[in-house]
Amino acid sequence: xxxxxxxxxxxxxxxxxxxxxxxxxxxxxxxxxxxxxxxxxxxxxxxxxxxxxxxxxxxxxxxxxxxxxxxxxxxxxxxxxxxxxxxxxxxxxxxxxxxxxxxxxxxxxxxxxxxxxxxxxxxxxxxxxxxxxxxxxxxxxxxxxxxxxxxxxxxxxxxxxxxxxxxxxxxxxxxxxxxxxxxxxxxxxxxxxxxxxxxxxxxxxxxxxxxxxxxxxxxxxxxxxxxxxxxxxxxxxxxxxxxxxxxxxxxxxxxxxxxxxxxxxxxxxxxxxxxxxxxxxxxxxxxxxxxxxxxxxxxxxxxxxxxxxxxxxxxxxxxxxxxxxxxxxxxxxxxxxxxxx
Amino acid sequence: xxxxxxxxxxxxxxxxxxxxxxxxxxxxxxxxxxxxxxxxxxxxxxxxxxxxxxxxxxxxxxxxxxxxxxxxxxxxxxxxxxxxxxxxxxxxxxxxxxxxxxxxxxxxxxxxxxxxxxxxxxxxxxxxxxxxxxxxxxxxxxxxxxxxxxxxxxxxxxxxxxxxxxxxxxxxxxxxxxxxxxxxxxxxxxxxxxxxxxxxxxxxxxxxxxxxxxxxxxxxxxxxxxxxxxxxxxxxxxxxxxxxxxxxxxxxxxxxxxxxxxxxxxxxxxxxxxxxxxxxxxxxxxxxxxxxxxxxxxxxxxxxxxxxxxxxxxxxxxxxxxxxxxxxxxxxxxxxxxxxxxxxxxxxxxxxxxxxxxxxxxxxxxxxxxxxxxxxxxxxxxxxxxxxxxxxxxxxxxxxxxxxxxxxxxxxxxxxxxxxxxxxxxxxxxxxxxxxxxxxxxxxxxxxxxxxxxxxxxxxxxxxxxxxxxxxxxxxxxxxxxxxxxxxxxxxxxxxxxxxxxxxxxxxxxxxxxxxxxxxxxxxxxxxxxxxxxxx
Ligand SMILES: Cc1cc2nc3c(=O)[nH]c(=O)nc-3n(C[C@H](O)[C@H](O)[C@H](O)COP(=O)(O)OP(=O)(O)OC[C@H]3O[C@@H](n4cnc5c(N)ncnc54)[C@H](O)[C@@H]3O)c2cc1C
Ligand code: SF4
Ligand code: FES
Numbered sequence: 010x011x012x013x014x015x016x017x018x019x020x021x022x023x024x025x026x027x028x029x030x031x032x033x034x035x036x037x038x039x040x041x042x043x044x045x046x047x048x049x050x051x052x053x054x055x056x057x058x059x060x061x062x063x064x065x066x067x068x069x070x071x072x073x074x075x076x077x078x079x080x081x082x083x084x085x086x087x088x089x090x091x092x093x094x095x096x097x098x099x100x101x102x103x104x105x106x107x108x109x110x111x112x113x114x115x116x117x118x119x120x121x122x123x124x125x126x127x128x129x130x131x132x133x134x135x136x137x138x139x140x141x142x143x144x145x146x147x148x149x150x151x152x153x154x155x156x157x158x159x160x161x162x163x164x165x166x167x168x169x170x171x172x173x174x175x176x177x178x179x180x181x182x183x184x185x186x187x188x189x190x191x192x193x194x195x196x197x198x199x200x201x202x203x204x205x206x207x208x209x210x211x212x213x214x215x216x217x218x219x220x221x222x223x224x225x226x227x228x229x230x231x232x233x234x235x236x237x238x239x240x241x242x243x244x245x246x247x248x249x250x251x252x253x254x255x256x257x258x259x260x261x262x263x264x265x266x267x268x269x270x271x272x273x274x275x276x277x278x279x280x281x282x283x284x285x286x287x288x289x290x291x292x293x294x295x296x297x298x299x300x301x302x303x304x305x306x307x308x309x310x311x312x313x314x315x316x317x318x319x320x321x322x323x324x325x326x327x328x329x330x331x332x333x334x335x336x337x338x339x340x341x342x343x344x345x346x347x348x349x350x
Numbered sequence: 351x352x353x354x355x356x357x358x359x360x361x362x363x364x365x366x367x368x369x370x371x372x373x374x375x376x377x378x379x380x381x382x383x384x385x386x387x388x389x390x391x392x393x394x395x396x397x398x399x400x401x402x403x404x405x406x407x408x409x410x411x412x413x414x415x416x417x418x419x420x421x422x423x424x425x426x427x428x429x430x431x432x433x434x435x436x437x438x439x440x441x442x443x444x445x446x447x448x449x450x451x452x453x454x455x456x457x458x459x460x461x462x463x464x465x466x467x468x469x470x471x472x473x474x475x476x477x478x479x480x481x482x483x484x485x486x487x488x489x490x491x492x493x494x495x496x497x498x499x500x501x502x503x504x505x506x507x508x509x510x511x512x513x514x515x516x517x518x519x520x521x522x523x524x525x526x527x528x529x530x531x532x533x534x535x536x537x538x539x540x541x542x543x544x545x546x547x548x549x550x551x552x553x554x555x556x557x558x559x560x561x562x563x564x565x566x567x568x569x570x571x572x573x574x575x576x577x578x579x580x581x582x583x584x585x586x587x588x589x590x591x592x593x594x595x596x597x598x599x600x601x602x603x604x605x606x607x608x609x610x611x612x613x614x615x616x617x618x619x620x621x622x623x624x625x626x627x628x629x630x631x632x633x634x635x636x637x638x639x640x641x642x643x644x645x646x647x648x649x650x651x652x653x654x655x656x657x658x659x660x661x662x663x664x665x666x667x668x669x670x671x672x673x674x675x676x677x678x679x680x681x682x683x684x685x686x687x688x689x690x691x692x693x694x695x696x697x698x699x700x701x702x703x704x705x706x707x708x709x710x711x712x713x714x715x716x717x718x719x720x721x722x723x724x725x726x727x728x729x730x731x732x733x734x735x736x737x738x739x740x741x742x743x744x745x746x747x748x749x750x751x752x753x754x755x756x757x758x759x760x761x762x763x764x765x766x767x768x769x770x771x772x773x774x775x776x777x778x779x780x781x782x783x784x785x786x787x788x789x790x791x792x793x794x795x796x797x798x799x800x801x802x803x804x805x806x807x808x809x810x811x812x813x814x815x816x817x818x819x820x821x822x823x824x825x826x827x828x829x830x831x832x833x834x835x836x837x838x839x840x841x842x843x844x845x846x847x848x849x850x851x852x853x854x855x856x857x858x859x860x861x862x863x864x865x866x867x868x869x870x871x872x873x874x875x876x877x878x879x880x881x882x883x884x885x886x
Contacts, residue, residue, distance in 0.1 A: 088601050105558055107652045109660035134660055150558040153596040280420060281649065282661075285556050285597060286783050287623040288643035294634050299627055320633050321736030325636045326662035 067148040070124055075206045076129040078158050079174060081116070087123030089115070089153045095161060095181035096276065096308055097152030098127070100284045108150065111135045112281050113177030113301075114153060127228070128177035132294070155284045156307050157276075161185040165248040166257040170196045170262055172254020179253045180278055186251075187214045194219065196236050198254070202227035209304050211247075233258060234265045241269040249274070252311060256320050263311030275311035277302045280323060288319050293319050294320055352404065356410065358392035365413035366387060378420065386421045387649055388494050389414040396716040400686050403570040403654050406713055410497075412452075415504040419447035419486055422496045429482035430498060436833045438462045440479055440498055447501055453512075458507040460495055464539050467510060467577045468564060470503025472676075473829050474707045493708075503511070510580055513837035517587050521548035526846045529554060529613040531598045531786065534562020536619030536831040536838075538581060538821025541590045543839030544617075549846060550614075551590045551628045556597040558609060561750060562621055562645070563820075564828070566650040567642070569680050571687070575649075599789035608814060614849075618801060618810070618817040619835060622780035622825040628672070632730030633776070639663060641673070641681040641777035648684050664771030668692045669739045672727055673777035674699065679710040681775045682719045693719045694769065698726040698746060698759050724759055727767060740768045780825040799826055808838030816842055 017197040070083040089099060093115045102108030111133075117126035131140045142148075159182045167186045171179040176197050187193050199205045201225045212218045219236045220228030229236070233254070240247055250273040252262035259275040266273045279291040283304040291302040296313035300306065351866060352562055368386065375382060375704050391406040399406050408752070422444040430440040446455035447586025459466045473758045475478075479498045528544045530537045533555040540734030545551045559565050562577045586592070598604050598620075599751060607613045625640035627633055644664075652659035667684040671678050674697035682693045697704060700723045704711060715721065723745040744760035744766050781798035784803065794802045794811035801810055801817040808816045 016832070040493065088596075092601065092603075102558065104660070107655070107659040107661070109651070109662075150595055152558070152597060154600055155597070218698075282643055282646055283557065285600075285623070285785050287625070288646055289625045289627065289640040290643040292627075292634065299629070299634065318736065321636050322634070325664065 015272040033149060038256035045179060063232045066202075066319050067141055067151040069125075069144050069146050069148070070076050071144060072142070075128065078140075079204070079206055080126045080129055080131070082129070083124045084138070084148060084151065085123055086125045086151055086153075087120075090118040090120045090123050091153035093118050095156035095185040096159030096178075097156045098178075098284075098307060099127070099151055100155065100281060101127075101139070101152075102133055103142070103148065104148035107147040108138075108280060109135050110150070111134075112155070112180075112278060112307075114276070114283065114307075116180050118181075129299060130174040145221070154324060155303055155347045157305065159308055160253075161166035161189050162257070163190045165191065166194070166245055166299065168194045168196065168237065168244065168250045169236060169249040170250065170258075172198045172199070172233055172252075172258040173200065174206070175252075175254030175258070175276075176211065179251065180207055180210060182251060182253075183211065183214055186242075191249075192216050194240065196221065196233050197228075197310055198222070198258070199227075200224065204268075208238075215347040234261050237262060237265050241266055247271050250311075251308075256316055256323065258338065259311060259314075260316035260320075261317070263314070266310055274308045274312040275314060277314070278307065279319065279321065280325065293322075307337055353395035353398050355393045356390070356656065361390070361392055362411040362413055365411060367784060369413055369417055372417075372420065380423055380432065383421055383423050383486045384488055386417060388421070388497060389500070390416040391500055392753070394641075396713075396718070399571070400683070400717040400880060404665055405689060406571050407709075408781070409507045410500050410504045410506070412450075412504075413506075415452075415501050415729035416448055416450055417446040418501055418750050422448070422664050425484050425485055427864040429487075430479040430496070433478045433481050435478065435827075435829045436462045436836070438479075438502075443497070443505070444496065444501060447505065447598065452505055456509045459502060459505065463829075464542055464836075465535060465581060465828070466502050467506035468535070468573065468581070469829050469832070470499050470501075470506055471573050472568060472707070472827075473499055474827065475499035476708045478829070482864060485715055486770050510577070515580070517584070518546055520546055520588060522854050523550070524548040524846065524850065526550070526850070527552070527612055528614045528842060528846075529607045529611075530600075530619065531604070531616065531869060532556075532562060532619040532621055532819070532821075533560040533582075533592065534619055534621050535795060535828045535833040536621075536821075537562070537617065538585065539832045539835030540617040540619065540816075540818070540839045540842070541585055542588065544615075544838060544842055545585070545590050547589050547843045547846070549614075549843075553585075553590060553592045554596040554598050554607075555592065555594045557595050557650065560592060560594065562619075567677070567680065568646065569649055569684055571679065571683065597785070599786040599840055603759055604786065604790045604793075604815070605812075614814065614846060616815045617835070617838050617842065618815065619819045620783065620786050620821045622820040623783040624781040624799075626779040626781055627776055628727070628778060631739075632732055634844075635730050635732040635738050636736050636834045637666065637772055638730055639664065639775065639886045641677045641775050642670075642780070644775050645677075645684060647714045648688065652679075654684075654688070656826070663688060664773055666690050666771075667776060669694075669773045670727070670769060670771040671775045671777055673697065674704040674706060674721075674780070674834045675777065676706045676710060677780075678775075679706045679714050681777045683710075683714055683717060684801065685773070685775065686717055690773070693722040694771075695719060696725045696741075696743060696769075697721060697723055698749065700724060700748065700759075703756070706804050726761075727774070729769070730771075738772055738774055740770045741774060743767050748866045780820075782821055782824065786821075798824060803838075807841040808834060809841060 050339045068085045075081050085141050097115045098112045100110045100112050102110050113127045113129055115125050116128045121208035129136050146277050169179050169183050193215045196213045196219045221231040250266050250271055252259050253276045263273050277303045281291045281303050282288045286301050286304040292299050294325040295309050380743050394406050424441050427440050443455040443458040476492055483495035486492045526549045526645045528543050528549045528551045530553040533553050541551045542551050543575050560582050564578045625642045647653045647661050651661035653661050653663035669690040671682040682695050725743050726742045728742040730840050735740045745762045748757040749760040751757050761784050787793050787795050796802055801822050803810050803817050803822050808818050810817050816838040819831035819836045850885035
């Protein structure tokens with residue numbers, strides 16, 4: 010994925026082929042009446058007696074930048090907003106014919122307004138395209154809510170660990186855990202100060218909020234596993250740890266809590282295609298068994314997940330992506346040599 | 351110009367010549383008919399076609415279709431009709447084709463089968479209509495039976511190329527709503543049959559594209575997507591609504607469709623769609639895929655157009671495919687087309703047991719794919735970076751016949767070898783996907799996860815909820831899915847018609863209210879009170 014990001018950086022924003030830009034259909038002003046779906050008993054977007062499908066499904070309602078390359082986007086998806094529960098995700102494409110399907114956690118939802126919130130980091134081609142969309146554009150493909158919701162109950166002391174963008178999927182879970190009456194500690198980790206997201210939202214909910222940065226530019230200069238270890242060793246060890254972030258971070262969080270026998274949930278973000286259990290592309294090995302992240306997950310017992318295999322599988326297409334990147338570089342070089350070619 | 355195994359012009363000329371000779375003969379005797387050689391359609395040259403997605407087999411030419419139909423001896427008690435899961439009046443359409451009356455012939459098929467362009471291409475005819483055909487029997491070779499499927503396909507393609515298919519007559523709006531879950535063959539048939547009765551029909555599809563397996567599973571080289579598009583387009587023109595990106599059970603619960611959205615009946619045609627893995631060691635290595643994933647990436651996500659699509663495709667030089675069904679054949683031929691230099695299929699039994707259509711096996715072999723019978727993978731071996739490097743293969747021998755008379759394959763102890771590979775495609779079957787059934791309380795399923803239905807009506811354990819196709823049968827065939835869809839649609843239409851009559855008798859004034867504005871929840875409960883409760 011990161012190599013993909015390179016492509017987009019090399020080619021720049023205006024590099025989308027025109028056909029592709031066209032396919033992200035832009036909707037007229039008049040079509041965006043949010044009242045259409047509210048309070049209706051019928052399937053929103055499908056008024057009784059009408060055979061006409063109603064746009065503007067999956068219209069983008071707002072876009073904002075939370076940190077460098079981290080965006081927050083609100084999308085109209087009334088049904089998903091109604092049904093979604095903490096821990097669930099959606100799959101989207103930016104192009105109906107040739108887009109890749111990428112999973113994103115539903116960071117928040119407003120059922121009354123019929124919208125869901127997505128937070129994503131620009132890392133690959135699809136997220137790059139997503140970031141280039143404007144309010145009023147619509148996503149051609151958005152499906153969800155997928156996955157098994159987080160099991161929310163009163164555990165006692167819950168520690169939620171978020172690494173980088175992982176803080177976003179953590180948010181609805183933290184919200185649920187708080188509402189269930191848990192004592193909540195949030196550990197937020199980032200590479201540097203500018204990449205710390207959702208701080209005020211998390212502070213508002215957490216009983217304790219600990220921030221760590223790799224470079225020490227904000228909070229403690231530490232990895233998330235350090236405060237986690239201290240908590241496990243402390244007088245009131247956590248009853249449950251939830252860790253979401255890069256695979257390697259989740260792996261080390263699980264290793265940190267293992268000796269203390271503290272139950273640790275991780276939320277896996279594997280390669281996915283359908284998201285309904287049809288392809289098995291998302292499979293991971295958990296406790297020696299094959300499980301499908303899109304239906305059995307995304308949350309699993311971190312002590313049972315075979316992270317090394319999962320990380321290898323995430324790199325399945327590295328060669329192809331590298332080739333695509335080389336190709337893009339060559340094109341770029343050509344374009345520079347022959348500006349009018 | 352693509353190259354053909356045999357020049358289509360020559361095939362056509364030969365057929366025309368023969369037709370003329372036969373015309374001079376006047377009425378044909380049985381002997382004359384049996385003497386007509388079976389007509390083989392034009393087929394692309396295997397060397398070239400194995401690098402393209404283009405459909406491998408072309409339709410018979412009109413002269414060939416007429417000639418082939420003349421081979422039918424018009425049995426009084428036709429075995430072909432008995433072999434056909436939906437009992438198409440085969441001798442009748444062949445008779446009409448032999449007379450050159452193609453439009454009447456296709457109408458005969460369409461009386462019973464809604465998707466002849468698809469079934470003509472993908473039905474296992476050698477195991478259905480053509481299996482016991484009298485002509486094949488007389489000539490002592492099932493391969494010489496009347497090529498019923500080829501004529502069916504010819505007629506359907508002929509009609510599609512004539513003009514846009516006419517929209518069938520649709521009854522005036524009934525005010526009833528039918529929800530169809532899944533846009534595979536079963537769902538499409540229900541949509542058509544219920545729409546014709548004037549009901550408002552909405553098809554809900556989890557994917558962003560329509561057609562089910564016809565779209566994501568069966569490749570272009572066997573079933574051009576243009577054929578599937580034409581069928582869906584017709585349904586759209588009939589006024590069927592499609593809601594893609596809609597996973598019933600997740601986006602909306604099945605029962606909510608009735609309780610909140612006012613659907614009067616629901617048909618579940620959600621297919622099999624749960625890939626079976628073997629559980630062998632190494633199955634999670636990088637480079638092992640389910641055939642479902644591999645084919646979906648290729649067919650639906652556009653990976654057959656490298657450079658255009660964002661969905662990556664795993665590039666492999668030596669691909670091993672496990673299984674012997676249609677899915678395995680599609681996977682191996684796709685791998686070939688996507689650049690694999692060597693493709694080996696491992697099948698645990700022998701050729702006669704292969705569940706794939708005979709023709710697909712032949713085509714695969716022609717395309718240079720190697721099928722190793724009585725062999726199976728024991729495990730997958732990886733390199734230090736977790737990528738597939740080889741498959742450990744176990745050899746089998748045929749043992750004593752079991753109770754069913756079939757000789758079971760038994761592993762030959764110690765007879766194993768390593769087969770180098772960089773990709774493994776697992777195509778050993780599909781089970782029922784539990785996503786919908788597990789989110790619908792009260793919906794009865796059997797031990798294999800298939801929905802249990804009343805064999806007469808297709809009704810499930812929930813009232814107003816019907817099911818058919820692979821979700822009921824387990825991974826089966828297009829024609830069976832279609833047949834199940836027809837049966838369920840008939841039950842739905844009967845139920846809704848009966849209720850309309852009962853309601854009219856019960857509350858003539860309520861009936862006078864304009865349709866589309868009635869409160870569905872209330873009406874539904876009242877209907878239950880009327881005693882229309884079906885089998886529990
Ligand atoms: C690769 C391959 C090759 C095949 N080749 C042949 C062949 O040559 N001949 C033959 O006769 N048969 C063949 N088959 C089998 C045949 O395709 C199936 O038997 C047939 O398609 C079943 O039809 P169906 O309508 O029951 O389901 P499907 O075609 O599986 O369609 C089900 C649809 O429902 C959708 N769906 C599932 N769950 C939900 C949900 N909860 N909400 C909304 N939508 C949902 C799915 O996305 C899918 O589109 C093949 C199958 C495969 C996979
Ligand atoms: S069994 Fe063969 S010969 Fe007899 S009617 Fe059917 S197609 Fe014709
Ligand atoms: S994404 Fe296909 S099975 Fe999970």
